[in-house]
Amino acid sequence: MQNEGVPSSGYSEIRRLMETGEPVCITFETEEGDVKKRLHGTMPFQKSVPEEKTAGEERNELPGKSGFLFCELVQKARMGEKFRISGQSCSPGDYVLGLSEKSPAEYYLRSGRYSNKQDAEKAALSLPRLKRKFHSIVIEPLSVNRDIFDVLILFLKPERAMRVVQANAYSGGKRTVMDTMGAASICGDCTVFALEQGIGLSFGCKGSRKHSGYKDFEVPLGIAFEKIKEIEEGLSKIPETTE
Template identity: 70%
Template sequence: MQIERVPFSGYPKLRRLMETGEPVCVTFEIEEGDTRERFREVVPASGSVPVQETVPAQETVPAQETVPIQETVPIQETVPVQKAVPKKKVTGKGSEELPEKSGFLFCELVQKARMGEKFRISGQNCSPGDYVLGLSEENPAEYYLKSGRYRDTQAAEKAALSLPRLKRKFCSVVVEPLSLNKGNFDVLILFLKPEKAMRIVQANAYSEGKRTVMDTMGAASICGDCTVLALEKGMSLSFGCKGSRKHSRYEDFEVPLGIAFEKVEEIEEGLSKLPETMC
């Protein structure tokens, strides 16, 4: 059943920080049409925690009358679905339709989504990105060494092994502008001028006075810094990387920043309380 979508009008303060395009929502699906609750709560990194212990069906995943499931449909081959757990659908996609691997790089997809396009994919076309997103076990050390960005093999290997990696499994990724999202995603990615990025750092400090710690090395910026690290740490600021700036062509004066879903509301509230910047 196709669910009618309406423009999502949330987070007006965050929206206004971007001067070109709009914030981008990234959602990882662990099963056809599943949403972030299942990705974040049902599937642990180790894969050893049973579904019923982490997500009681009757409490955290209420059934929706409009999207019923058959009792015999499994979440995964090894984890049977509880009868009361619904399976949510992605708009316009049948439950049996598998998304294709995209010919674009992940950072290109994010940039296109920023300008209004929507994608649902099972993979992307960047080898370091595959490693970061957990789609490949082959680290990009050799590629990094050949690029000339590191002094020797040891430095390239250390850089590759220090990349953040998505530890949880998924079957598809939805990349879409915030206006097409229904308020349910994993990471929100913005492209900002430094002064606007400062506002988010200040909003992060508003409630508890905490500092924002940067963790970046100018590599795998959109997939690693702004997606995986944002999921792990709540928020992650980057200066971009050679690949994302070359292929997705965001402006030289823009810095990308990722915010995990759980932290977006806090940042939005902080922005609403901050005094305006005096110029």
């Protein structure tokens, strides 16, 4: 496990999977007295320097809600920016991240994604949802992360995503479960589902591809912190595609 308070300078195998930008760390900060903690373990608090204005913010003060969508913030972090937020501007994303109890079923039906109200409601109910409470979300490039994080999100060509799947099977021969429906891809498939299941592989969704602008040939993939060491080791051992 990565030492707390040390920059994420390792993960060389994971880093070289991405051709544009860098992997993005997602940390759900929780409160316990004066100490910040992530969902899956303790971490010392480190004040972020986000794009959203938080100048003069006290250590336990709630940061502001972002005017960007979660998937847009992830793309901006991929290119070097860093954020600490208490919310974002996508209503289905709020539902998935546990920031709202309002189902996106009506929105999905109006958008023409599903044939009728019943199907839209079924789709909404099938979305992964973060049930645990958190205080704020830090979204930042791997290169500036100094603590442990909850989820790492990558944008990969299919061949590179295949290598992550192979690396996951290197020890134990286990299959990687893919559970997606082309909705809530970055917030749901690659963040919440990955946090709970270890890996979340997605083809993206209409919203994230439209608003955040990752390439048609890229597939997003999330890896839970607890899986990172295993995936990094597997990547270093499995043969290259050309071998």
